[in-house]
Amino acid sequence: MTRPDNDARPIAHERRTAPRYACALKATYRSTAEAAAEACPASVRDVSQKGVGLVTGRAFALGSLLAVEFVRPGGSVVRAVDAQVVYAHLDQRGWVHGCQFSHPLAEDDLAELLR
Secondary structure (H helix, E strand, C coil): CCCCCCCCCECCCCCCCCCCEECCCEEEEEECCCCCCCCEEEEEEEECCCEEEEEECCCCCCCCEEEEEEECCCCCEEEEEEEEEEEEEEECCEEEEEEEECCCCCHHHHHHHHC
């Protein structure tokens, strides 16, 4: 994959099978288990073809399923995905959730997110 226009670079010392790219995307999320859940804002810490590091204002248990929409400034949705929480911890930014996509992103879709 060629490097995206915004100079995103893989995170150093990557041990995963798909490199993560640090980014400053915005997103919305909602729990698929909560029928009446409203979409809440989140920040994207990093993204790969297989998953996303999502910073949220609340904690989710491991295994929770989230509907995530990546949004551009101005609010237009770039991509919607389903993801499962595989780890969570609290830091100074909020709850950081490592989420695995239900279906990996195509290289072109990842490049679109990083543009």
